[in-house]
Amino acid sequence: MSLPAENTRIVLAARPVGEPTPSDFRVESVPIPVPAEGELLLEILYLSLDPYMRGRMSEAESYADPIAVGDVMVGGTVGRVIESKDPGFVNGDVVLSFSGWQTHAVADAGHVRKLDPHAAPVQTSLGVLGMPGFTAYAGLLEIGRPEKGETVVVAAATGPVGSAVGQIAKIRGARAVGIAGGPDKVAHLRELGFDAAVDHRDPDFAAQLAAACPNGVDVYFENVGGKVWDTVLPLLNTYARVPVCGLIANYNLTSAPEGPDRAPALMSRILTKSLTVRGFIQSEFVKDQFVHFLADMSGWITDGRVRYREDVVDGLTNAPDAFIGLLKGQNFGKLLIKVAQ
Amino acid sequence: MSLPAENTRIVLAARPVGEPTPSDFRVESVPIPVPAEGELLLEILYLSLDPYMRGRMSEAESYADPIAVGDVMVGGTVGRVIESKDPGFVNGDVVLSFSGWQTHAVADAGHVRKLDPHAAPVQTSLGVLGMPGFTAYAGLLEIGRPEKGETVVVAAATGPVGSAVGQIAKIRGARAVGIAGGPDKVAHLRELGFDAAVDHRDPDFAAQLAAACPNGVDVYFENVGGKVWDTVLPLLNTYARVPVCGLIANYNLTSAPEGPDRAPALMSRILTKSLTVRGFIQSEFVKDQFVHFLADMSGWITDGRVRYREDVVDGLTNAPDAFIGLLKGQNFGKLLIKVAQ
Structure with a gap:
């Protein structure tokens, strides 16, 4: 697979005052990053949009540090490995990572979770199974x-x-x-x-x-x-x-x-x-409960007791508008950006 | 022991608007009540004054019903049995009851707790041990x-x-x-x-x-x-x-x-x-915890790890002023009215 020439990413252009507006975001093109040993280069397939991101855009004290102006917007992602510098992964593996609003990213292999595309649609790791x-x-x-x-x-x-x-x-x-x-x-x-x-x-x-x-x-x-x-x-x-x-x-x-x-x-x-x-923030309970959650929720989805709905928007550059709509309740189901095919 | 002629009691004269004032209370003299079978006539020794009583004086919804205008102000009390119509009690027994702001009261023997004056000063049942x-x-x-x-x-x-x-x-x-x-x-x-x-x-x-x-x-x-x-x-x-x-x-x-x-x-x-x-209201935990509390707290008092301070005001008719002061933080320690010697 030949590598793409550029990484498209969306950065925080300005801290919103009240409702975010499109001008609070900026689309940039930068060179594709190069993975070091133990890292993976990912082509992002799905980006999750979630309300907590609004908090990260502000400077106010919260449970996580604010995004710096000029930095890539944060977010959970599902990506495909297109260059592996870690023996545990091969090209084509699909992984959950926290790579933010961009088309490509380098991730530490120790910080991603490999997904089984046969067990569940991979984007559910950002929603009902995430x-x-x-x-x-x-x-x-x-x-x-x-x-x-x-x-x-x-x-x-x-x-x-x-x-x-x-x-x-x-x-x-x-x-x-x-x-x-x-x-x-x-x-x-x-x-x-x-x-x-x-x-x-x-x-x-x-x-x-x-x-x-x-x-x-x-x-x-x-x-x-x-x-x-x-x-x-x-x-x-x-x-x-x-x-x-x-x-x-x-x-x-x-x-x-x-x-x-x-x-x-x-x-x-x-x-x-x-x-x-x-x-509470869910991370508090990950250590004790996440494994039980995955088992329970997978079972409930399989037997139809839990159903889920996705609201998928195509194209990374539509993320700002979709996010602004999310804060107004305009999405209908789990809001995802389909970043690549 | 000859029975006293009258019961002095303090009733809610009016619902306070903001801070209670003396005119929200009224002192009354009524005949000494007569105990029926299973009941005890009590001479009240101590009345406990506590902030929660302010809530009971209002009509607003709370965890307990409001006191009706004209009714005796509620409150925890320590009293001496002066006439027993229950085989479990004799004259002179000292009991914890919820008899309110009055010098005498009839209580159901099943609703009082007998106190051991040798174990601890009886009024501690309204404070540190209550x-x-x-x-x-x-x-x-x-x-x-x-x-x-x-x-x-x-x-x-x-x-x-x-x-x-x-x-x-x-x-x-x-x-x-x-x-x-x-x-x-x-x-x-x-x-x-x-x-x-x-x-x-x-x-x-x-x-x-x-x-x-x-x-x-x-x-x-x-x-x-x-x-x-x-x-x-x-x-x-x-x-x-x-x-x-x-x-x-x-x-x-x-x-x-x-x-x-x-x-x-x-x-x-x-x-x-x-x-x-x-x-929370302490009553939520009584069933599971009160026995442990009594054991622990009695031990801590005995070995000096918990000390307590009392602010004792003499005479039932001083209760309204003392209560008004309590809401302003004027008491210094557990506020008690000494109702009788």
């Missing part, structure tokens, strides 16, 4: 801990995290209530087996959600924040658990919203209802 | 779970909950940092063995607290809210635990404070630091 699926699995089972018959609510429920949360909740015998934006997404949740599905764009969303949770809410898997959180909070039962893995509604805030200050009321609610509100 | 001590024990050990060398911060630290939290943290090998109001209280914390003590009234409180926690904060035992919480929050380490048992600073709020709305920022902090914020 970080988003594991976020759902670990957060729901380690923090949410739904009991049989309890009510689990999740928003962004057609997304890769939310859809897994709802389906795993069902497997555990809980009642799953999904929140999504728009009638197509709501219909899809019903197809996935959610017990109820509510459209947060409906004017009577709060009343619909309350009606969908006649016994209150025992687990709210928080991945959106904002209006949905405000609506769920009064429905939480005593001893409810709230795993918090994302707050997409907050990511573009440039300052605290106008008052009144509802933080004291939030703390009071946590007190009077004996709530557990627990932030 | 609900406040157990709140500290269960919240710290079941939710806070401090590890050796971790930093535990607690406010209202000379109070019955806070002082137990700090001393149990020390027993578990953690570093204890106490927050209190005024130099006398801060000095007392040092006598109790806290590793550091900070006065929240000092203008440079935030800087002092940060200096007292050079490795950040792993457990913040939340019993006050307000400015202290605002100051601790930025110091919390990744994976910090925040048992929330009280929010005294919030109890007198009549509406949400002026903006900006800091609730989204609080949730973001919970997310990015993987915090656990967990409300």
Whole structure:
């Protein structure tokens, strides 16, 4: 295979103020990097787009360092080995790596995971069998801990995290209530087996959600924040658990919203209802749980108990627009960029 | 023993708006109640005053029903049996009951706990060996779970909950940092063995607290809210635990404070630091933990590892003023009303 001449990559051009805009990104062409001993040159096949990337574009303190202006946007990727300098890999191997928004990358062979294209479509390692699926699995089972018959609510429920949360909740015998934006997404949740599905764009969303949770809410898997959180909070039962893995509604805030200050009321609610509100990043649970996750989730996919939906956008240079849309909930399923054929 | 002619009691005269005032309480004299079979007539010796009572005076939804206007103020009490209609008790027995703000009460024999005056001063059943001590024990050990060398911060630290939290943290090998109001209280914390003590009234409180926690904060035992919480929050380490048992600073709020709305920022902090914020009421843990608590705490008191301080006010009719002062932090140690000799 002859090597391509250039690596196309997308770098952070400027830190966004509020919602990212196309001008916050810049497409560059640079020479293809050269792998050293123990490294692999990868042709990227799929790039995963995920809400957490918004946090990395900002300078604010978070669980990971910000991307420097001028650096390649980060992201999980599936790539094909096109030059191996490591005895464990041959050309044509497909690997999971964290190579970011680019068409080619060099990766340390010790930092990639070889994928078996016969076991599952390789891009599922970025979705239902990857970080988003594991976020759902670990957060729901380690923090949410739904009991049989309890009510689990999740928003962004057609997304890769939310859809897994709802389906795993069902497997555990809980009642799953999904929140999504728009009638197509709501219909899809019903197809996935959610017990109820509510459209947060409906004017009577709060009343619909309350009606969908006649016994209150025992687990709210928080991945959106904002209006949905405000609506769920009064429905939480005593001893409810709230795993918090994302707050997409907050990511573009440039300052605290106008008052009144509802933080004291939030703390009071946590007190009077004996709530557990627990932030987490899936990486916390990888060591103990990832192997169980892969076994469980692979089985559930095989036997049809967990289904997943992908929203695939062709071409790396469409990543900025797709990402901007993701933050507005415009994707429908796991958002992937198909970088190469 | 001849029975007294009258029961003096203090009822809720009006629901407070903001800080309670003396006119929210009313002293009444009513006939001494008559015990039926299985009941005990008690002469109350000590009444416990605790911050939670403020919540019970309001109509807002909480973990317990509000006190009706005109009803006796609730509260834990130690009383002496002066007429027993139950074979398990004789006159002179001293019992723990929940008889409220009054000099005499009838209690169901099945709802009281007989105290051994030789084992510990009977009023400790309202403090270090009672609900406040157990709140500290269960919240710290079941939710806070401090590890050796971790930093535990607690406010209202000379109070019955806070002082137990700090001393149990020390027993578990953690570093204890106490927050209190005024130099006398801060000095007392040092006598109790806290590793550091900070006065929240000092203008440079935030800087002092940060200096007292050079490795950040792993457990913040939340019993006050307000400015202290605002100051601790930025110091919390990744994976910090925040048992929330009280929010005294919030109890007198009549509406949400002026903006900006800091609730989204609080949730973001919970997310990015993987915090656990967990409300609780001690009763949740009674069944599993109270017997262990009594054994552990009695031992710690006997061997001097846990010390306690009482703030005893004479006379039931002084209870309203003492309670109003409690909400302002004017007590110094466990606040008790000595109702009878």
